[in-house]
Amino acid sequence: MALTKINGEAPDLVWHTDTEIPDTDLIVVPGGFSYGDYLRSGAIAARSPVMREIAKKAEQGVRVLGVCNGFQILTEAGLLPGALMRNAGLRFVCTTVKLSIENADTAFTSQYQKGQIMPCPVAHHDGNYFADGDTIKQIEENGQVVFRYAEGTNPNGSLNDIAGIINQQGNVLGMMPHPENLIEADHGGDAGLALFASALEVVSGEAA
Amino acid sequence: MIKARVTVTLKNGVLDPQGKAIEGGLGALGFEGIESVRQGKVFDMSINADDPKQAEKSISQMCEKLLANTVIEDYAVEIL
Numbered sequence: 001m002a003l004t005k006i007n008g009e010a011p012d013l014v015w016h017t018d019t020e021i022p023d024t025d026l027i028v029v030p031g032g033f034s035y036g037d038y039l040r041s042g043a044i045a046a047r048s049p050v051m052r053e054i055a056k057k058a059e060q061g062v063r064v065l066g067v068c069n070g071f072q073i074l075t076e077a078g079l080l081p082g083a084l085m086r087n088a089g090l091r092f093v094c095t096t097v098k099l100s101i102e103n104a105d106t107a108f109t110s111q112y113q114k115g116q117i118m119p120c121p122v123a124h125h126d127g128n129y130f131a132d133g134d135t136i137k138q139i140e141e142n143g144q145v146v147f148r149y150a151e152g153t154n155p156n157g158s159l160n161d162i163a164g165i166i167n168q169q170g171n172v173l174g175m176m177p178h179p180e181n182l183i184e185a186d187h188g189g190d191a192g193l194a195l196f197a198s199a200l201e202v203v204s205g206e207a208a
Numbered sequence: 209m210i211k212a213r214v215t216v217t218l219k220n221g222v223l224d225p226q227g228k229a230i231e232g233g234l235g236a237l238g239f240e241g242i243e244s245v246r247q248g249k250v251f252d253m254s255i256n257a258d259d260p261k262q263a264e265k266s267i268s269q270m271c272e273k274l275l276a277n278t279v280i281e282d283y284a285v286e287i288l
């Protein structure tokens with residue numbers, strides 16, 4: 001829905017057993033408790049055939065966005081550093097957090113302002129971002145922390161209030177909050193649209 | 209047939225809220241002197257192979273690729 005709203009074009013859907021992905025500007029790995037979160041959230045989906053293809057596309061520079069379970073899958077697949085562990089409070093959280101834009105200089109956030117704070121829905125059981133000290137230091141120094149839970153709304157115990165990170169090349173973004181659920185002014189706000197508009201518009205600009 | 213047991217545990221320094229909750233539960237039952245509880249996973253496997261060394265090597269690869277997330281977990285392979 002979010003993608004269709006941007007330019008009126010519905011995205012192609014690919015199945016987890018597919019071994020080819022059509023040429024595209026943006027790949028979105030959505031949320032959804034793949035494989036019932038068995039073993040670890042996203043662990044089994046990360047080894048599905050389509051993920052090998054996504055890894056290949058990511059290496060070629062295609063933009064990849066993972067939301068919620070999609071973020072977990074991207075970390076499990078090694079496309080993003082760190083891991084998402086059980087929420088520190090052990091509860092599934094379904095709430096609205098305040099999300100601060102830590103880096104507006106990425107392909108996904110160019111239509112936001114750095115420091116901007118927006119409310120955004122979250123709904124997950126395993127969103128507690130963890131990485132070892134060196135990795136945290138590295139992603140902080142490189143500006144790879146794109147979203148942070150702001151004003152004490154960290155719902156899951158994530159280190160440094162990390163809500164979303166980008167890879168070093170700047171084309172793979174993972175986030176626990178759900179921007180795709182923030183696209184209707186009459187349903188909680190539409191601040192999430194700018195993320196999809198950023199990712200797609202920048203791409204179409206480059207192609208032109 | 210080779211039987212093996214894989215144990216996956218959280219690395220030192222990785223917080224384990226589930227272990228903490230279990231620790232609290234045991235305390236509530238009146239068990240005393242618990243220093244800490246860490247939760248992990250056990251996988252019992254039967255492998256069609258003759259050479260235990262080869263099986264162990266293959267299981268280690270399974271751990272690296274799927275059974276453990278080496279960002280947060282350690283694993284141990286035991287041939288039974």
